[in-house]
Amino acid sequence: MTPRRKRLLLVGGILVGVGLATGVATMAFRENLSYFYNPTQVTEGQVPRGRSFRVGGLVTKGSLKRVPGNEEVRFVVTDLNRDVTVAYTGVLPDLFREGQGIIAHGRLDGSGVFVADEVLAKHDEKYMPPEVAQSLKKAPGGAGPGGEGKGT
Amino acid sequence: MATWTWFHRLASPPYVYRTAATLTPWFAVVAALAIGYGFFGGLVLAPPDYQQKDAFRIIYVHAPSAWLSLLAYTTLAVAAAVGLVWRMKVAHAVAAAAAPIGASFTFLALLTGSLWGKPMWGTWWTWDARLTSELILLFLYLGYMALRSAFDDRQRADRASAVLAVVGVVNVPIIHFSVTWWNSLHQGSTVMKLAKPSMPGSMLWPLLASFLGFTLLFAALLCVRLRAEILERERQASWLKSIVEKR
Amino acid sequence: MDRTFTEFLAMGGYAPYVWASYGAWCLVMLLNILGARQALDSAMEQARRRLVMRDGDERGAP
Structure with a gap:
């Protein structure tokens, strides 16, 4: 050569x-061009059928329930318009909490419950010390932190 | 034309070589001070984040590394384009010198992002827009360097790799805007945006110092590698003698 | 900051992630600095050899 x-x-x-x-x-x-779908798209059927996808939204306050007897947890994900119930067995990320943005990967079962095999926490780009977050929460009319802003 | 004299001077290898040698220690010292304050401020002085607690401190290495991965590539591509258009040896030398440094910062951005993503998001890796485009940037750097090493002739290596570098620059805005153009797991920009940074001063100042320090560290490393690239490109020039014999 | 040194090292339980990030940065930057210096040294050495060879040719020419 x-x-x-x-x-x-x-x-x-x-x-x-x-x-x-x-x-x-x-x-x-x-495949992830739309990395996640919101609960409105899910309930209106604008999601891929027959394959798994991701749902993103805020965890509704007070919706987290542990299923007695096994490790399964159930919670409601909302985009403040529609809700989707998510069932998940496994370890939740540290940032998972009610009111926080999450993205779950899995598929819908027959009854409209989203069975997730992975739950990721989405956080926003805002950072602040705990004391500031506390005082923001107390401030009347102040938009309290803890939620997820853009995108979810 | 007087306005173009600076440009012609930049095309002169001995001038650029000597300027780079003079600037290196200044860049290095200010970089060390800025990074020292940035890391100390980030690890010790800054309060923990209300949600991410101490894990958020990874931002002081992660975000500036990611910034450098883009700045280094932009430097590389602009230099490569100048080299192609004006056939300027020094410009090709700048592009070649920027590549390994940029690749190392891209690798760090991906690695520290992974180390941050695991505890916060719950995964080391996911194929979202930001992560995927940053990975492609690493491939671009590696491809650029591999392409250069495939040629024995330096002039050909310069031109061929410059074309790849210029084409690859479309990835830079894609990376930056990926979090706004598509639904992604990665959050939006905290500092690199037109609006006010989403961070109080106690957290922000060390971060800005890190950004400055990383940039100057890149400049210092670039100056040293640039000198090596210039030496390799100069064959018979008489000014080489004075530099080599000084040692 | 009223953290003790042990608390500082523990990073609220995130020590492996935080310190691995900073450690990786230090290591890669060390390699960057050594690599850049090494590139300059070897380029200098090569240039010296080229000059010696050229001077030798000139002297040896009739």
Whole structure:
């Protein structure tokens, strides 16, 4: 093999490699182009049928229930318009709490319950010390923190 | 044209070599001070976050690393484009010098993001828009470096890799705006936006210091690598003698 | 900040994640600094060799 051919093959190989890696990553991402659906889309049936997808929303305050006897938890996810009940067995992330944004991955069962195999916590871009968060909560009319802003 | 003299000077290898050598220690010292304050402020002085507690302190390495991954790539692509258009050796040298440094910051952004995502989100990795586009950026850096090393002839390596670098620059705005263009798990920008930063001063000042420090550290590293790249590109120049013999 | 040193190290239970992040940063930056210096040193050495060879050729020429 001449050096020129060798070089050509090497360059071609690298370009194919970069293209392939980018292609694979893009494919993986395209499936998530809409990374999650909101409860309104779920209840109105605008979600993929027969395959798993993600639901994102706020955990409704007071909705978290542990099913006695096993590790299953149930909670309601809302976009302040419609609600979806999520059933999940496993460890919840540290940031999971009522009023917090979450994204659950799984599929709908026959009765409209979303059976999740993964629950991720979504947080926003706001950071503040605990004392500030406390005083914001107490302030009359002040938008208390703890919720999830944009996107959910 | 007097306005263009700075541009011509930038094209002169000895001038750029000497300027880079002079600037390096200044960049390095200010970078060390800024990062020292940034990390101390982030780890010790700043209060814990009301939700993420002490895990939020990862932001002081994660966000500036991510910023540098984009800044380094932009530097690389602009330099590569200048090199292509004006056939400027020094510009290609800047692009080649920026690549390994940018790749290392991209790797750090992905790694520290993963270390932050596990305890907070509940996963090391997910294929959301921000994470996927940042991973593609790492592939771009690695592809750029691999492409360069495939050529024995430096001039050809410069031109071929520059084309890849310029094409790849579309990924930069995609990464930055990925969190607003698509539904993603990753949150929006805290600092890098036109609106007021979503953070009180006690948390913000160390973060800004980290951003400044990382940027200057990149500048210092770039100056050192740039000198190496210039030396490799200069064959017979007489000014080399004075530099090599100084040692 | 009224944290004790032990509390500081514990990072509220997030020690592995926080310290691994900062540790990885320190390691990668150390490699960055060493790598850049090494690149400059070897480029300098190569340039020196090229000059010596060229000077040798000139002297040896008739």
